[in-house]
Amino acid sequence: MFSNKANSIFQDVISTYKVKNTVDQPFENKYDKNEDLIAHLLYRKCWIDTVQWAYEDIIRDPNIDPVAALKLKRMIDASNQDRTDTVEYIDSYFLDLHKNVQPKSNAKINSESPAWAIDRLSILALKIYHMHLETVRDDATDTHKAACQKKLDTLLEQKEDLSTAIDDLLKDIANGDKYMKVYKQMKMYNDDELNPVLRGVK
Numbered sequence: 001m002f003s004n005k006a007n008s009i010f011q012d013v014i015s016t017y018k019v020k021n022t023v024d025q026p027f028e029n030k031y032d033k034n035e036d037l038i039a040h041l042l043y044r045k046c047w048i049d050t051v052q053w054a055y056e057d058i059i060r061d062p063n064i065d066p067v068a069a070l071k072l073k074r075m076i077d078a079s080n081q082d083r084t085d086t087v088e089y090i091d092s093y094f095l096d097l098h099k100n101v102q103p104k105s106n107a108k109i110n111s112e113s114p115a116w117a118i119d120r121l122s123i124l125a126l127k128i129y130h131m132h133l134e135t136v137r138d139d140a141t142d143t144h145k146a147a148c149q150k151k152l153d154t155l156l157e158q159k160e161d162l163s164t165a166i167d168d169l170l171k172d173i174a175n176g177d178k179y180m181k182v183y184k185q186m187k188m189y190n191d192d193e194l195n196p197v198l199r200g201v202k
Contacts, residue, residue, distance in 0.1 A: 002170055003163035006042055010125035013046040023054045038093055045086045046122045052079045053126050090115035091182045103179040110178050117166050128155045
């Protein structure tokens with residue numbers, strides 16, 4: 001199943017990142033895009049999410065220097081754009097993979113493309129990782145650990161459901177029961193023409 005591959009890659013990314021656990025560590029993709037393009041894209045996608053998770057933690061520090069916070073905010077904006085671009089590359093992969101599939105006359109469109117569902121699965125992997133840490137924290141109370149275990153159980157259930165939904169969607173697309181229709185995300189805040197501040201409008 002595709003979701004098994006994706007979940008395995010996401011776990012590997014998080015484990016690899018946590019060895020150094022710094023946002024400025026060099027990125028090395030373990031997968032050659034010419035040998036396994038989708039694995040290459042999934043690894044890249046989860047790495048972006050993992051670094052951005054750390055960015056979001058850092059910027060919430062109430063004692064962060066304002067200048068550093070502004071710099072980090074711009075790094076988060078750039079990361080968000082990178083994330084969106086990578087999601088679109090993943091959708092392009094599936095569009096190309098199924099380009100010869102003729103949708104059935106009664107085929108339906110899905111409200112979410114495969115890549116945006118995979119995006120949620122990647123972020124869910126991070127939530128599971130960090131919630132698990134809370135359940136085993138040495139300095140946490142038993143009450144805190146128990147509450148976090150309940151949340152972790154819910155996240156794990158969500159992972160199972162989302163994984164099944166992704167596998168079912170990809171199967172339906174391959175069989176022509178559903179068809180993909182991808183809308184390029186119109187990120188406006190990084191665009192010199194669409195963001196009034198960037199184009200100098202007061």
